[in-house]
Amino acid sequence: MRFTLNGKSRTVNAHPMKRLLDVLRGECGLTGTKEGCGEGECGACTVLLDGVAVDSCLVPLAHVAGKKVITIEGAAATRTGKALQNAFVEQGGAQCGICTPGMILAAAPLTSHASFDEIRTALAGNLCRCTGYPAIFRSVQSALKASKRAR
Amino acid sequence: MSALTLERPRSLKAALASLAADPSLMPIAGCTDVYVGLHFGTTPERRFLDLWGLKELRGIGVDGDALRIGALSTYTEIIQSTLVQQRVPMLVAASREVGGAQIQNRGTLGGNVANASPAGDTLPVLAAAGARIVLRSQSGTRTVPFDGFYTSYRNSIRTPDELVVAIEIPRLQGRQWWRKVGTRRAQAISKIMMAAVRGTDVRIGIGSVGPTVITATQAAAVLSGGGSIADAKAALLSEIRPIDDVRSTGEYRATVAANLLEQFWRET
């Protein structure tokens, strides 16, 4: 199975029904993608599949053939990724950090003029138990502002 | 894992041929339900047929007077579709409340129909809209009314060699109304939900209050016939069979079902 992982072509020999999450953490050795529930409820395993946020615990390897996958390890190369990473540190969006990769990738597709409601909606599939969310919203808002300034 | 098999047909024709040859194959698409079942060991199937790549099952368009939504249309595609926004805003509203963004990006309308859960988020909308389900097998296509599609808990009239290929929604007259009552505002399985259309006739679909989604024809008839809301509520309560589970109680579901009916009537 061949796909593009964080900008580089990658071939993986694994069962086509293996969860993308397990392939990323196992065969690809990228452990930044986290498992919180295995049922698409917590969003900790969120990655971008052709630019769209998906729960990698619910995606069979077969579905990434020929596609582009971005994980937290490659997030800095996305349009907003670096700004989001920095803002999650500076604005307190990351506490224990286990939801952080998923949060950042769920926020990554947002445009720089996204409203507060659009931010909340984009993150609705990601659970955080540390922050109660306000610091995460502040982080995303701050990152979008920064990425707007940068352009 | 090694005990699982996955067939990946390149065309709908090939998919139907596979299914005809082996009706025990389980069709899968966005995988948002099947992978949960596999994770918890509640999906007994071991052989799967992957429909995800079939372009014939995608697309949203108008077919005659009806809106035709390809079975593999994701919730995100439905939310973003101008056609659906114009013609079936209650389906957009329902799709927005499925899971979170990640689930909306992968879950499909056809999957919601075929999965046959009484808590399927879009199903009350299809009931209220008087939708039709387009089924295809190697031996042909049949279009069946959504009313009567489900026969019992998690069972439908779809035969094992058939696929849900599209959902057709007739042009709707009147105001549409939708409300999901979930355990929280996102990532929630519904405790009860209601979709309704108030035109010259009234149509009401209601979910999570019985073994299948329910078309509340009697309550609708009371309201269409100019009856009182109290009578309509009584009729509704006779049509639903809510139960206690880990998410809610039968008592709550019954009370809130009646309240929703009143709210629908007040707001439309």
Next chain:
Amino acid sequence: MRRKDGDAKVTGAAKYIDDLTFPGMLYGATVRSSIPRGTITARHISLPDGYTVADHRDIPGPNYVALIDPDQPCLAVDEIRHVAEPLLLVAHADKDALLHLDTRISIETRNGTPTYDPEASDVCFKKIAIDKGDLDAGFKAADVIVDGEYRTAHQEQLYIETNGVIAVPGDGRMTVYGSMQCPYYVHRALVVLLALPPDKVRVVQTETGGGFGGKEEYPSILACHAAILARKAGRPVKMIYDRVEDLLATTKRHPSIVRHRTGLTRDGRLTAMDIDVIMDGGAYATLSAVVLSRGVIHAAGPYRCDHIRIRGRAMMTHTPPNGAFRGFGAPQTLFAIEAHIDRIAEQLQIDPVRLREQNALRPGDTTATGQQLGRDASALAVLRDAVKRSRFHQKRKAWAGTNRGIGLSLFLHGSGFTGGGEVKLASKASLELTPRGARILVASTEIGQGTRTMHAQIVADALGLPYDAIDVHEADTAFVPDSGPTVASRTCMIVGKLLERCARDMRRRLGTLTPAQYYKKHGAFTVTSQYEPPPGLQWSDETYAGDAYGSYAWGCNVVELEVDPVTFDVTPLNVTAVAEIGKAIHPMMAIGQIEGGTAQGIGYALTEEVVMKDGRMANAQLTNYIIPTPLDAAPMDVGLLERPYAHGPFGAKGVGEMPIDGPAPAVINALRHCGFDIRSIPATPERLMRARLHHGFSKAGT
């Protein structure tokens, strides 16, 4: 200050336990009971080669999880006390080979009759009595007596990273890596169970994805399990719970029943408080004694009253053991007193703010245990600030009779271990000179709350060095001293103070030299300091009287909410949280603690329900245990007040736990304002629907 662990966490570089592998590593699984009470009569195991199986006979030392009471077996011998009782351990090189073990292993049991009602239980883990003044005299002086019974349910910590460890055996040694709050708790449990000398056991905390108390004592039993398997197999063994097992088997917050009988004068002055506290400990004692202790000490709330009697008991029931969860007994009893105070206000027709103002503890007043409060007794300050910020009175008036409500709660939280706990712990902290500055050596763990950052700030400021010159060693028992557990809001106030002293000692020793100059001239040195109680602090475990805590943090919450008349769904519109925490070392992180704890408190009040069926959590899935999502998040307004505590680092007191004490009663008091008489939580829509509306809301809120 940029948090020390921030960059690794946002890039995916941070290594959590499940991110690690070791050569030759096996995966371990636990075979558990499926009945709540009974006796094992036979075990049938038919596993092919390649499996390692261990039971209680494979334990070299005594078969218990060392903590307080030696009552919890690491692996059952024959008695079963709860549905998740661990019976056998199995390891295999292929993780998938551990699925469906139930088809190859069967355990025969004789069923016993379980008890789920703590009041019907005949096993009491701990009793505590607190007496102040003369209760009879207090009731004689009362014009009015108000009774009330309040109940709280289980709550799950729901850290997003489940529990997990890896045990690595070797050469008469055992090393355990894992997600945990208290490496030295795990260390002690392993030393006892494996009958090894302390220096042959090493425990290393890996990056930990949340704890909230759920990784305080629980990791000890899991580490013991992995170590037993690793010892038997002679290979590393990884055990990571999936979410379902984590929910079914690990500890929850103790359910409670609290009964109040309160005497007051007609104008609202407290004359007598009679309080009975019952905590449901679950199947084994674990931390119940100390949870109960904190619970009863906080049971009278932040109020002055001369005549108080508090009785507490922690009882055994046949559910998995309950344990530590942020707040540790205080959220239960503070819920009761704060819901009770609003009922009193209603009965006496006194404004709830005025009633609290009248009775709030002031500097110089004594608490239920007779502790005289210092100048940092800030109940009135937090109350007045929260009332003003939230415009409480205007909204209270405007929303009367509508489906909008506003309610408040006033609370305090003792920082550090209770009573003589800190003296017994005798925690140590060390600081080592490095060429560029200093390295912190403590067992305090970073679990998201910012330990590394906050400790480094304290040391940097006390040493007069830049923050970046301070490194923090990982919490590895081979290198760091026992600084006590990372619990009880003690990491800043107690361990931070030890580090401040280390830093000041180091500063003196450096004289006029920079670290680089000193290092070059004399080489490295390490400074260690050990806990000493502040002068004058006294406590008696016998009479439960004296200075229960070095100091208290103070909080006030105001919750504004709306009840949907159609669905009984409750939407929190705004939460005001004012906290007096001495000094905020890192204000952003302190606010993060308050916001996060407040959100957990709102969940506790409204949606978080552990549905227990025959002693088993019936909703053990993330989709069915309902914590808030981003769309459920309540807007929050946090206010920090600072009244320095003389014995905290730069004046700091504890902050981590207190935020969860206040939201639940404030929610319930806001619901009372809407006309719902609720005395138990969670107040789910199903329960609200059943609660009698003593005046239905006639108009919509504004």
